[in-house]
Amino acid sequence: MGMRGVMFDAGGVLFGPIGGRWNPRFDFERIVARHYPGVGSFAAAIAVGQRFLDKSSTTPPRGEYHRVMLDVLGVEPSASLLAELDAPLAEPVVEVYPDVRPALERLRLGGVRMSVVSDSWAGLVTLLESLDLAGYFDGFAISEVLGCNKPDPRMYAEGQRLLGLPADECLFIDDDPLLVQAARELGHQGLTLDRGASLSSEGVIASLDALAVP
Incomplete structure (x- = not known):
């Protein structure tokens, strides 16, 4: 069957983090130090936070994630600190890869339906709106909202549902080959995006430039 819809992962496929780090956000240390001068061991706290994310079956609330790291730092967070860590920034936190907009525009003009399937917080939609990318997509399957992470079949099923197409007409693109393999086992087409x-x-x-419009 031909490809009539594409399900995109977000981070690592559509955009990358400014500063080279996904979690925590690049301003985590700066914000915490402003509230609690002299606090240290950020590397250890970030490592514990990453293990917390890795062990979670879904994307946990950002507040819980921040509390795990702050506990390692010996900080009992105030409401104002947690709010600032979770607040949107006026400055960009990610940058869109240069091949993304041309590829999305090409697919849209070709009548291809598109959705996002991402292990992310619910704020992803707002982020995509701020990047002027949200309008390309028919909907968003987001782990914090669905309560599960890829490769849980529910993530792929929701991305497919948003497209309204049979599984074998949906192409899934991710930078993690294991997640692409999971999509194939569910009957989807799959491609791994390896920007390196x-x-x-x-x-x-190696690039979204390689995507062919049917």
Whole structure:
């Protein structure tokens, strides 16, 4: 069957983090130090926070994630600190990869339906709106909202439902090959996006420029 819809992962596919780190946000240390001068061991706290995320079956609330790291730092957070850590920034926190907008525009003009399937917090939709990307998509399957992470079949099923297409007409794109394999096992088409690759190969693309419109 041909491809009539595309389900995109978000982070690592549509955009990357400014500062090179996904979690916590690049201003975490700056905000905490302003509220609690002299606090240290940020590297240890961030490592514990990452283990907390890795062990979670879904994307936990950001407040819980921040509390785990702050506990390692010996900080009993105030409401104002938690609010500031979770508040949107006026400055960008991510940057859109240069191949993304041309690819999305090309797919839209070709009549291809698109959704986002992402292990992320619910604020992803607001972020995509701020990046002027949200309008390309028919909907968003987000782990914090659905209560599960990929490769849980419910994530892929919701992305497919948003497209209103059979599984074998939906292409799933992610930068994690294991998550792409899970999509294939559910009957979807799948491609791994490896931006570090010099060339595309079987099942792997080095850029969204390689996406062909049916």
